[in-house]
Structure formats: structure tokens, C-alpha cells
Amino acid sequence: MKIAEHSKLYITKGLSIFIGTIIETSKHNHNAIQITLSAYNDFTVEFDEISISTKSIIINSNCNHKLIGRKGKQIVISIENASNHSRAFHALLGENPYREINIDPKLIQTIESDAKENKNLSIVLEKIISHLNIEFNKVNKIDERIKKILNIIENVEEKKISVKKLAAQVALSESRIQHLFKIQIGMSIKKYLLWKRLVDGIHMITSGKDFTEAAYEAGFADSAHMSRTFKQMFGINLFDLFHNSRSVQAIVCKS
Template sequence: MPTVIIEPGILAVQTHVLDTTSHQHTLQQITLPIGSVHLNVTTAQGIQSYNNTAIIIKESVPHQLTMHAGWVILIEPTSQVGLQVSAMLAGQEAYLLNIPHAPDEFSHLPTLLGLCNLRFQQQTHQYDPRISQLLKHLDQCLAGTCIKPAHWLAKDIAQQLNLSQSRFLHLFKENMGLAWRPYLLWRRLICAITALQADHTATQAAYMAGFSDSAHLSRTFKKQFGITLQKLLSQNKSQ
């Protein structure tokens, strides 16, 4: 496994020889290179290319990344760190970072964020109490206690929160800035990564996260992040 840091609202991966296809996701992304890096970002003005620089990419912006070594940090936009990133972006699709030095391969998350002039803070955002209750429940997965797929349907979540399904879906998007389904997919992928870190097989991790098999997990991961989970892990194991 590569070095992986998971906190509520944040996933940071230290990787080698990362080469993705063009992709987009609902998360903000910080790329902190240790070696050479080439990044293509698709904006309203066309494809913008960046070389050998740290950069923040706004959520839902298509991009393709080739990096010799470095950190990729994915952030939920409504998290405490995400709100700081949004202020830094100020509506831009990409923001170049002038970091004082390259990050270390074994850096802690506060150190990595500090290089970007961001403060690491635990989640204190004032969500609706029912959404906070749901997020706390989902965070059990970060401790290795994954919620089984049967509990992930919107109608079941709504019932647990004493809401209609339509009211729950509206309330969730209002609080989180994105719909329940793509957010749930992100959390399921986090669940799978957590399971792999705990030495479960890819098949076991896929089942725990609600995917039909490891191939389904791999395809979904590639669609979201431009690289299969197996390829990401094998590249890092070979270093």
C-alpha cells in the first residue's frame, strides 16, 4: 500500500509514477509534487497545462495528471479545510501554489496542508443536526466498522432520520453542496481503501464497500480518479 492518510472529509495519498486518464470528481484536489509533474486542466478557455508546480483544482473540473512522485490530497468542499480551499480558489478552476519546499514522503497531514497555507481542523461545520448524525455514522468506517450496503439506500437513511426521501435528498444537498449518490460513492471508495489498509483482499474490500466484485470496484475507482485501484497500488509496491 502507498502512504495513505484518511481523516473525515480528506484523503491524502503519497504516490510514485502516477499517470491518470482525464477524469473529474466532486472533490477539491491538491497536487504536491516531490519530483516532476505534468497536469492538464480543462477550463472554459480550453486545456491549460502546468509543469512542475503545486496546484489546487476546483471540484468537478476535468484534469489529467502525470507525476513522478508526490502527494495527491482530495478534500470535501464543505469540510473545514474545503472552505479554506474555496476561499483560496475564489471561483477559479485552478490555483497555483507557491510552496516553500517539496513535501516529504512521510509528512503528516497538518504539515502537508501547512505548505499550502491551510490549517488542518477537525470537522466543526454547523450542518443540520440530522446530517451531522448521518456523517458521524458514516465515519465509523474510518475506524474499520463499515456500514453494510443495505443501510445506504436513500429511503432507508431518510426513514432513520424521520424524513421523507425527497426531504432527505434536498436537505443533504443543501448542507453538503452535492447530491447524496455521488457523496455516497466517495464514501464507499474510502471504505474500500480502509479495508485494503487493514489487509483485506480486493474482493473482500469490494464486498465490504458494496461493490459486486473487485473488478467493479476497480472500474468505479478509475472512472472517479483516472486510474484503477490495482494499478495505483502495484505502482507503489514496485518502488
């Protein structure tokens, strides 16, 4: 992946916002819903079957894609599948891999300033949801048993826990909890745990830990394992992203 210098990555629980120029990524897919915006310049998204040039697009989770930004600035918003906000965008997308949207350039500028001012990043999503007239109160909520599973995973060290233990916590069979989890969250429990370990590792790197220390503490075999996982999910080389501080300034937000 190639990124222009002086980009910024804002990270909070379940959400990240990248602001900068992504020259090109490799083909990848990830658990997150992705919203990519540009106020003035078109960017290109290559899917398996089609290539789209646009200024605003929502990309469904687990959808193979490659982003080519070239010139100009992009805002890339990644929303974890377990959040209610992501379910609002899932309702808009349905089974479609992507949807082009019309976003006022003034709103895009507001989104950028909100992030830079370190405001609650969820406000950014609420502004987009309102702009797109998504009836958020009508979006299907997450099953309470899955909420409990997500809470357990959030609080377990290294995000390593067996499906058997999780199933016992909600009085369901292993097969039933795996089926329900995949329907609700869009991925297997095993892959979600890997996703959460990756998110934990990124948080550790942005808080000042070196790659090796962050990888071990997040539950990876080593930093190379964490970097490979990151590349598979984001199409980005983790070392390239964070090793050169001129490329990306990572900022962990409180909310």
C-alpha cells in the same frame, strides 16, 4: 494510469496523501478537493477547456482533469468534501475549477516529511491553510443536520441506507435533505454513499484483504465493480495501483 515505482499513499479518515511520480492519469473527476504540489518540476493538468503547467494547484471537486507528471516527484493531497478543511479550500476556490497557488518548496519538503513520519495528516492541511492566509474561522461550517447524516453514514455497514431513512433521522422531507446535502457536500447522497464504499474498500485492501474480499465487504457487486468505480473517480486502475507492491506502498495512518 502510469506510476513510478516506490511511491507512497498515506490514508486516514477523510484524507489521503500520495507521494511519488504520477507519469499520467486518464481524465477523471472525484468528490475530493485535490491539491497537487511539486517542489522542483512542473507537471501538467489538462482540464476540459485548458491545459495548465505549474508546480502547485488546487483542483475543485467534481472537476474533470488529467494529471501528467512526467519526471520528478508530486504530492497529491485528496480532501473529502465533508470535512471542514475542504470547506476552507472551497472558500478559496469559489466556483472556479482550479486555482494556481504559490507554495514555498521548503513547505513542500516539510509536508513530505510530516507524512513520512506518520504525523497527524490534518496538520499538513493546516500548514497549507496558514501559508495561503485562509481565515479558517470564517469558513462556513456544515449544517448540524448534515453532520448528523454524515455520522449515520459513517457508522452504517456497507454504506447502504435509503434517503427515506436518512430524512426521517433529521425530520426533513426526502427532497429537502437531498437538496441540502448536495449544496453542503457537493454531490448527491447516492454518489456520496458510493464514494464512502470505495474509501472503505481501499482501507480493507491496505489492511491486507484481497480485492474480492474487500469489494464484497465494502458493498460492491465484485472487485471489477470496485475497480471501475475507482478508475472513474481517480483516473487510476485499482489493480495496477495496489497489485504490484513495488509501485505503491499504502500506509493507513491513525489520524
